[in-house]
Amino acid sequence: MDGTEVGRNAPATRSAAGPADGGAEEGWPVASGTTALSVAVPEVDAVVRGWRARYDTAARHGGVAHVTVLFPFLHRDLITAAERAALRGLFAARPAFTLTFADCARFPGVLYLVPEPAAPLRALTAEVARHWPSHPPYGGLFGELAPHLTVANSGGEDVHRRAEAHLRARLPVTAQVDSVDLVVHEEGRWLPWLDFPLGR
DSSP: OOSEEOOTTSOOOSOOOOGGGOOGGGTOOOOTTOEEEEEEOHHHHHHHHHHHHHHOHHHHTTOOSEEEEEEEEOOGGGOOHHHHHHHHHHHHTSOOEEEEEEEEEEETTEEEEEEEOOHHHHHHHHHHHHHSTTSOGGGGSSSSOOOOEEEESSSHHHHHHHHHHHHHTTOOEEEEEOEEEEEEEETTEEEEEEEEESOO
């Protein structure tokens, strides 16, 4: 799609986002109309789906495996035709790329997969934040947070150890990234809204 709308009633099969991919249940309230930019990696979903369904708050709010580009972004009501055009041009100027997920890592209380190379993801985040400086990643609370695909942000250390052992036996997984999604939080769910192709 070329920055066009994904059906409001379409299944939530694209991405979702949150603070280290948390959500209201983890102490980060997400208001209706909040948006986020992310890249979906369905190739990884089959590997992590079971763990995410039980232990990742984003998955409980509607999202498949993804890497967040920028959260929170502009409120839905502020995304006008001009903002859509700016996003379309910004992402069209960036080439598509391939990610490999070969390792696990931790933030405090969070188990995640490491996307490599990180540079294209960092470049996307930096470009959006440069264009909309009033919306730094995660509200500026975490500094330069490494790109990540959250597997679990609940369940505790024992769950995280078991998940990590299970996942390491099934890595690496490679995913092609050819678009950036804009998702919106409505009625407690992250829903697909707009899709911006890379390199076109």
